């Protein structure tokens with residue numbers, strides 16, 4: 001099976017500059033691949049293979065592209081074609097998607113090396129720490145929180161710069177047998193490889209590291225359901241037509257359920273592949289006085305399904321999933337712990353005691369993370385997410401679109 005391990009990386013300033021430079025060159029290459037594809041005639045679009053064959057010529061014409069490692073350049077071409085496939089799959093499923101955009105520096109955050117151009121030394125130098133090497137960039141120390149198992153081989157290595165400015169390395173691993181990966185040691189969990197999530201009302205998921213995942217748009221599906229239900233109400237009860245129409249209503253319901261399940265599969269896969277530990281609120285005691293009874297029951301069922309899926313995936317990928325006490329996660333300040341009542345319409349958390357300000361759901365997600373750590377006897381996360389969020393004041397919340405989740409569900413980028 002295939003899975004991945006993600007590590008916090010600590011490059012020196014010189015190496016970080018190299019990473020930045022290569023990130024930028026690969027972004028330009030990606031945009032060039034896109035340009036070449038877009039400007040090819042409709043009936044003669046280049047395949048991934050065609051564009052790989054153009055790489056040597058591009059490297060001669062634009063020497064900056066010659067700075068890339070050949071396997072990494074091919075991985076960038078592959079990323080574009082993978083995105084094309086994802087896009088057309090989404091279109092087929094009825095999502096309203098546009099075209100692939102040019103990548104701005106803020107969008108393009110990672111570079112992947114396929115099979116070569118990277119190395120891992122588990123005990124390097126005087127300090128015997130783990131280091132990762134990238135071709136033409138150099139060695140950097142990583143927090144080797146989770147050893148790579150002997151039976152696994154490294155297929156790809158990806159370096160990524162998060163919006164917080166932190167660097168991460170992800171190894172895509174493959175095992176020949178159906179080995180289930182072991183969960184990382186509890187002591188290795190940190191604020192950067194763990195996440196607290198708030199199952200929100202406005203956003204489906206809000207993470208403690210500032211990501212929001214929007215809920216899918218089901219307006220059309222619900223319109224159709226109401227339409228079929230109205231038709232049913234006009235049929236004579238017990239007639240053949242009534243029976244037929246009853247099946248149409250059931251079909252419309254089934255369609256919604258499937259779309260929700262499909263989406264939950266994607267979000268949960270993304271979570272267990274990205275993090276070593278995922279903390280969620282224990283729904284049995286979740287306070288939901290804020291919602292009407294009916295809305296609450298509906299949401300309850302969807303969340304229960306979500307957590308069941310999350311636990312199932314966690315076992316497959318070797319990720320911790322822990323449910324934590326949910327009482328007061330919204331009221332409590334993630335920075336100082338003082339409780340302040342907050343009506344539903346107040347979307348900001350602004351602490352009267354310590355002055356900490358953030359989004360309401362982000363504050364709840366940070367509390368979930370901290371409770372998870374306390375419950376595991378780990379104390380406070382070494383760098384609290386509170387600091388991370390405060391450090392990036394503008395554009396604090398990266399909105400993760402449905403298509404991004406679907407992409408990352410299969411690609412470590």
Ligand SMILES: [Zn+2]
Nearest residue numbers: 333336351354
């Ligand atoms: Zn406070």
